[in-house]
Amino acid sequence: MAHLLLVESWVGAMGTLLPRAIADLGVEFTFLTRRPEHYPDALPDGSPHPLRSGRAVVTAETNNPAAALDAARRIHAEAPLDGVLTSCDYYLPTAATIAAELGVPGPTPEAVDIACDKARTRAALERAGIPGPRHATAPVDDRAALRAAAETVGFPLVVKPTDLCAGMFVRRAGDWKTVEAAAGDLRRFEVNARGQRREPVILLEELLDGREFSVESWIRHGQVRTVGVTDKSLGGASGFVETGHMFPAELTEQDRSQLVAAAEAAIVAVGLDHGVVHTELRLTAAGPRIIEINPRPAGNQITELIRHVTGINLPTVAVELALGREPAAAPDPGQGAARPSSAAVSMLVPTEVGVLTDLHGVGALADHPAVVASVFKAPGHRTTVGEDNNSYLGSVVTVSSERAGARPLAEALLSSISVSYGAEPTP
Ligand SMILES: Nc1ncnc2c1ncn2[C@@H]1O[C@H](COP(=O)(O)OP(=O)(O)OP(=O)(O)O)[C@@H](O)[C@H]1O
Ligand SMILES: [Mg+2]
Structure with missing residues (x-):
């Protein structure tokens, strides 16, 4: 039976759909998480949650990529792993690195790092000559740099974090006052929902219409x-x-x-x-x-x-x-x-x-x-x-x-x- 490592998960729809897909293929999985209590025990109908129905739930500090890799190596030594997956954006780079280190299939970690960082994505697309919105970054606590970035992009613009998801803190700004307010909100949100320290960077983009x-x-x-x-x-x-x-x-x-x-x-x-x-x-x-x-x-x-x-x-x-x-x-x-x-x-x-x-x-x-x-x-x-x-x-x-x-x-x-x-x- 094939054996997959699932590194953390969303708790919404994909938190159920992915482990169900694994089970439906007759594949075993080990669920690696820093906080098992973050995940529900049961589905709304009372049946066990599919995240809990794998071969094992292993606890390790997945926010530290080296500790996550160590844990993956220990699991691999006991029951060889054939693949590594996560549905949760915050762990995509770690899952890709573990797959590469274990020599199982997976995307190039560098590419996943780029895709998971909105500023690096913009830079990569620009290098490839793919047209995109005007954009600029600034450190969240550097008012002068932020002002210069806003002037480069022009109004109306979009203020966004480089490392969050679900539309969190993405705001339309028609003026400098709104940029400052949005930047202030982002500055105060230093740690994401999974306890990871955030990039202290703010990305400004031209507002795309359509x-x-x-x-x-x-x-x-x-x-x-x-x-x-x-x-x-x-x-x-x-x-x-x-x-x-x-x-x-x-x-x-x-x-x-x-x-x-x-x-x-x-x-x-x-x-x-x-x-x-x-x-x-x-x-x-x-x-x-x-x-x-x-x-x-x-x-x-x-x-x-x-x-x-x-x-x-x-x-x-x-x-x-x-x-x-x-x-x-x-x-x-x-x-x-x-x-x-x-x-x-x-x-x-x-x-x-x-x-x-x-x-x-x-x-x-x-x-x-x-x-x-x-x-x-x-x-x-x-x-x-x-x-x-x-x-x-x-x-x-x-x-x-x-x-x-x-x-x-x-x-x-x-x-x-x-x-x-x-x-x-x-x-
Ligand atoms: N430059 C832009 N111009 C116009 N709209 C934008 C721009 N950037 C972001 N948006 C709007 O904000 C939404 C959220 O932005 P983005 O997808 O970058 O953030 P996200 O937090 O990763 O979102 P999600 O995880 O929900 O997909 C986009 O779906 C889009 O509607
Ligand atoms: Mg999006």
Whole structure:
């Protein structure tokens, strides 16, 4: 039986989808984590969480790459490892390094380092001659350098960290005062949610205008293959919160092929040569522009949308690639006729700070024939004004036999829910 090392994980959808894909392939895994208590013991239905159903849960300081590698070597000596994976962005470089050191399949660590650092990604794309937004970096605590960076980029611009995800601290700024406020918020956020010290750097980018998409690809032996293009709806307090996705994206064939070509060129430019990749782009009047390149399967249930429509399960592809196998990505043609033509997810984003007291209309939603999944927070959940993708109160996934039919359905169903907020209890 093949044996995989899983280095940490997200706790959201991918925290379940990836270990399930491993188990469904009949592969064993050891889960390496610095804090087992960070992860749930059970699924909402009470069954054991798939992260806990591997061969073993091993505790080691995964925030120290050398300690993580030592632990991996000990596990490897006891039960040889055939591959290394993580779904959590904060551990992608460590997982790539462990794979390279153990001599098992994986992407070039240098390329993963570049992709996981938004400033290094911009520099690599620029070196390759790929057009992108004007951009500049500054140390978070250097006001003069930040001001000079803002002048280089010009307004309106986007203030962003180089090393976070889920849209955290990504802000549109129309003036210097907003840049300073956003920089102040970033300066105070010194340690990420996994206890890692953050890069004290701030990235400023020209605001790119145009619809946003993601291109889902996988690479083996340096050859990039694209599964499709997903479209993205944006909203929330920052305007950059992902409020929904649909697969396949509603696009002309010409726009679609331009987006795919741009994503594939960017993947090659950063040097990614192995694994599943989720590339985000905006389609501007001047053509596609890269937002970022994530060397992992897409989150926010995008892989589920793709599975419903194409039969391709990208978490499974990620596991097969990690083991050095050719993915059995071609779906069973016999099932094609039964598949929907589009699938969409819509996220419920809170609009008030407080406590969730009720979600009216959720019960009826689960019984709707177009709904394939829906999940919502329980009363008592603390809410924020939705400024990033961690603030969701729930989501609904729909399928439709019509191309582009799934998104309006998901949006209509979600808008039928009304949210009641209460005041936060005083401590
Ligand atoms: N230069 C830009 N121009 C316009 N919009 C931008 C720009 N940079 C970022 N954004 C918007 O902010 C969102 C979040 O930015 P980005 O993807 O870089 O951060 P992230 O935290 O890695 O996001 P996630 O992990 O959710 O994909 C993007 O999806 C996009 O809508
Ligand atoms: Mg992003």
